[in-house]
Amino acid sequence: MRKIKLPGLIKGLGVTFKTLVRTLTKGSHTVQYPHVKESPPPRARGVIALHEENCTACMLCARECPDWCIYIEGHKYKAPPRRPGGKPRKKNALDRFDIDFSLCMFCGICVDVCPFEALFWTPEYEYSELKIADLLHDKTLLSQWMETVPDFEDYEAGSEAKKLTVPQ
Template sequence: MAPIPGSGLAKGLAVTLRTMTKKSHTAQYPDAQPDLPPRTRGVIGLFEENCTVCMLCARECPDWCIYIDSHKETIPAAAPGGRERSRNVLDRFAIDFALCMYCGICIEVCPFDALFWSPEFEYAETDIHDLTHERDKLREWMWTVPEPPALDPGAEEPKELAAARKAAEKLAATRAAEATQAPRAAGADPAPPASGTDEPQPPAEGGTA
């Protein structure tokens, strides 16, 4: 059946009329802050204590917008006769958000959870050089990182929690067994007396009982 001439125009006008009659839901930003989803990619925060200067984030960054400087520091031996150790000390950690494309690869590859997404997005600058955030600024963004969302009801429990729960249950079972055995040991029957020591002896001949 051939389409009726003008039916497409009528459908388009019907959509326009339905839209015109609906009430708009415009958020009056910046007076009303938007309700952002928990996984919003706003800015990256640095938890400096977890950083081991492994350089994985800088090497994997497609835009090469992460700058890291460090030096080695010698740690004296913990015990006499021990061996000295060396560790990397972070001197500079900066991210150039003028180059960053917010792919999140640096956060995913970090093996020690030193980088986190923050939903904050209001950090525009009039000078492009100010978009390079040094480690002090990145540390300030950590205070805006929300707590991780709860797992879905059908999600698998993290391996770390399962291992910690199993260890706690094993420790509780060991303590309960020790507590059960302690009263038994305290209330045990005393050992029988040795022969010839506490038993009554018969009276000697010519004596009285």
């Protein structure tokens, strides 16, 4: 015969009653969403922004993406040589950079893997659409998200690493 756990039962009642009183006096932890906007933390993973100038169409993000939701098309072109008489330089131009957010699982591997600091997280979250096809964000839309990218936060005191800056 186990002993009757009476104190625990009463403690439980206390917890719910305390929450009741706190919600009535100090308000709830939830937010009435369409009327009041929730403010996510600055590092929240809302949507991915693209800084187009940094992208070299290297395809690393597209290949690492577990969902294959990044579509990149590019072409090479000959840029004029830096010095007169030199060889024309080969450059990559970005034709298409789409992220399909209906497939994306917000793992952030593309952001981590990008060697040229072209992809950034932004905490923006209000981009739902009525049609699922509209969730395919093209490079103009992805570039527009750049405005909402917050600055990187300071590292811990004593860190040697250089703090990255968000290109604007």
